[in-house]
Every structure is written in C-alpha cells, then in structure tokens.
Amino acid sequence: MAADLLKDDLGWALGVTLRRYLGVVHEIVSDVPGGPRGFQVISSAAQDLATSQVMMAGHLGIDRSVLTYLIDDLEAAGLVERRLDPADRRNRRIVATEAGRELWCERRAAIARAEDDMLSVLGGDRSTFKDLLQRVALAADRLDPASDACQAVNGLVDS
Amino acid sequence: MAADLLKDDLGWALGVTLRRYLGVVHEIVSDVPGGPRGFQVISSAAQDLATSQVMMAGHLGIDRSVLTYLIDDLEAAGLVERRLDPADRRNRRIVATEAGRELWCERRAAIARAEDDMLSVLGGDRSTFKDLLQRVALAADRLDPASDACQAVNGLVDS
DNA sequence: TATTGTTATACTCTATAACTATA
C-alpha cells in the first residue's frame, strides 16, 4: 500500500490544508456569528475592501444572498453596520463598528500565530510558500467569473 | 480601496485556489458519478491506498456514510467494486475495475495538464510550490483526527 | 463490547427565483 501516491495530489493537498486551516480558525472565531466566513466579512469591512455587498460577495467567493444572512447576524451582534451610499442608494457599504475593528485586530493576530504554527514544518520557506500561494490565488481569482477583480486590475488584464 | 490587503490572507488564498482547482477538475470529470469527490475514490481504489472504507474516508476527509453513497454510484457505473476481505469479513476493499483504471489514467493526465496550466504563473517555481504545499498538507493530515494517517507513519510520529 | 458498513433521518450550507427599491 503506497500511501505516498495519493498524497502527491494537488487537490488532496489543497483540501487537507484548507480543512485544517478552517478548523484552526474556527476555534479562534467560534464566538463570531458565521464563524470563519463571518470573520472574513468583518475583515473585508474593516479594511474597506468593497463598496457594495455584491462586490464583497465576489471577493469572498460566496453568493450575495448568503452574504445578506451573514451581515444580518453580524449587524445584530454590533460588529458591522450597513451604510447607504449617497451616490447610488441601491448600494450598501458594510463598515466595521468600533467593536468589530477591535475584534478584528485581536483575532487577526491570533490567526497569524496559528498560521505560523501550521506552516512551521516549512521553517525558513514559510514566506516563500505564502508568496507562491498568493500568486496562484491572484491568478485564479482573475479567472473566477464570480469575482469582480477584473475591474480592480483591468489595467493589467486588458493589455 | 486597498484590495491587496485582504488578498494577503492565507485563508482567502487557499479558498480561492481550491475553488478554482475544483472548478477545473469538475469539468474534466463531470461525467463521473460524484464529480471530483467520486474521482478521488476511483483514484484511491486504483492505487490501492486503503484496505477498508473507513480508512479511505479518513484519507479523503469525508464521512464513512458519504463514502457509501459515492461507492454505490461508482459501482453502478461499473468503475469500482466492493471485495470482501477474507481476513476480516467486516471490511470491504474497494478496487477499480478495468474501466475504472482506464478512466483514471485518462483523466489523471488531463488533470495534470490543467494543474500545470493553473500553476503556470509560477513559472519555474511550480515544483517548489507543489513540494512546499505537500509538506504542509502532510503535516496537517497528521494532526487531523479524522485521518488515520497516524497508523501509516506512526514510526515517525511516536518518537 | 468494539468495529465495519449500511440506512434513514436531520441538519447545514448554498443556490435559485421572485420581489422591492433604486438607477
């Protein structure tokens, strides 16, 4: 039984790694409505990454209807707020409250420590791995029809 | 709007990458019962990676009941077979049929090409990335309670 | 008594479509 063969599989490796990552993060943000997904919404709001919910849903790779429920719970917990866009009153800009920003800073640090721990097997190659993965992810995101990243980087893509 | 900040996020990068990978593989194995998940079962069976269904479920990170349904469909399609283990008649060893092995070889090559395409942004760093990811995944798999990999590598872990 | 595999059930997550309000 050669167990190494299946493990030499990109899909298997990505799945296991993401599963473990989500498990670790889930413990850190278990009290946050929506868990890791909800925390990503707070993270996006705290950094003002999206000017509308559809844009945020695109970035996060989830459906806009799912995002509505997540924001409902996060708003009820006082972590984010919906703000009307004066320029286009159809849009709702999601902003983190003071409590949301505090929580984001705390947990972000805890998650960073957990990440370092998870990648400790790589030793000095940790940053290399993160850099390479980010390059793959950015390229994959541009090809994702659900993402509107094309708008943000159209200067690079259209050429 | 600094879109780079969210993207400097391991969870986001893993999620986007796995989503894209699964999307690509889904097209390649869209006619296989269970899609990418079903193909992984065939892959495991063709390489004889597990001596029982629970072991296979552990490797694949899915529940044993889910695996039952997957195998049902794959067996109906003539791609795998359940074989009784004479040594322990509770166990069912899953083996790939001739058709299953053929399909596995074909699609595996197609998936490898798609992987290469997906990682083309890395250029010469492709193999470095795969190596690093595999190291992370193997370490994560050892810490996964759902995996029985501890048995396979107990010589390395117990020390 | 513990474990493998199956089955039925329930639950969670996600997608779909219809609706409103704005543009």
Place this chain on the structure above:
DNA sequence: TATAGTTATAGAGTATAACAATA
C-alpha cells in the same frame, strides 16, 4: 431595462444515530 439587496424556497452536501454483521 438593468442592478443592489432582500426574502422564501428548494436543493445539494454533510453529519447523526440506529441497525445488522462480524470480530
């Protein structure tokens, strides 16, 4: 007419628990 957001519904995917067979 098209888009943002909401809502209700349906669907897929997954987990839970009870069961029979075997150890």
